[in-house]
Amino acid sequence: MTESIDFYFDFASPYGFLACRKVGDLASTVGRKVNWRPFLIGAVYKAHGGAPLAHPLKRDYVFKDVFRRAKIDGVERMQTPANFPASSVPPSRLAYWVEREAPEEMGAFVEAAYKAFWIDGRDTADPNAALEAAESLGFDRDKAMAGAKCQAVKDRLREVTETALERGVFGSPFILIDGDPFWGGDRFADIEALYG
């Protein structure tokens, strides 16, 4: 069985978007597969206090930094989702429905949904944005809509989020590799240095 890396992210996280584009290559480099783990970063703030980008100075910096980084990565036209920051429950649940339906498509769904938010500027809280991402991969919209509402899928997202907290995840993106924590897409080089 191929070993894996656990890639935790919130769909409302811009650094998560940039990292999701590269985590597949990272996994190949270190000879592992990606476990896609969308979770709700809000649970971290609820559990530990604090708030994401509460400080206006830091928020301004982060957006400057992430758009600059996008250009270096060759990502043109990155933009902030409508209504940001909004709930990322709809795409997260839908991702876990995809995991049940067609696990091999989960990475493709993550990237398609992320693009809808951070390239097309769709609202993460709008269920239609996530559904259209699933449709673009050939999933049936009505089945997807119903699937995202089933209890097993809701439970799965809650369980992944709780497990993330238990494992010490406190940011997005966040990678666990053999229990070793790496916070941020800017730690990919370290992972390659240590596990490559």
Next chain:
Amino acid sequence: MTESIDFYFDFASPYGFLACRKVGDLASTVGRKVNWRPFLIGAVYKAHGGAPLAHPLKRDYVFKDVFRRAKIDGVERMQTPANFPASSVPPSRLAYWVEREAPEEMGAFVEAAYKAFWIDGRDTADPNAALEAAESLGFDRDKAMAGAKCQAVKDRLREVTETALERGVFGSPFILIDGDPFWGGDRFADIEALYG
């Protein structure tokens, strides 16, 4: 006149220590000189709220991450200073005395003092640690001790810290290059990509 990069850091910052070892090479790569700008990160927390590494989960992670990074950088035996986190006023003032006495020695003093804290584990708040770093570079201890107490040096540290806040510096290390902000030693590659 050679253009410069402003390198802001707090002597109590472990990422600042690792960055100080590499900022000279970064400056050469982008054809600039380094303006060494020790400042008091506590002023940021005072002005904007929050606290450094207040969150135990994040603090544990940061130390794991920074010691791991030290090994990748070839730094052996890095350790946390005694009494951490403590004031970094003594080395910061002494750095600005060095700036007045022998500005070309400022980078060497910064590195020597940083090593005393993060390699030898000396207390940042202990004036002897900083004085011995200055002595190791040939400075007279009594002159250095008196110099660090003069009003012009105290004012200089206060002024740099205030200017840092005005310029949007909120972490350590923090680089400003033509007004462009870069937070963290992990942004050196971005600076090279954009200014190299």
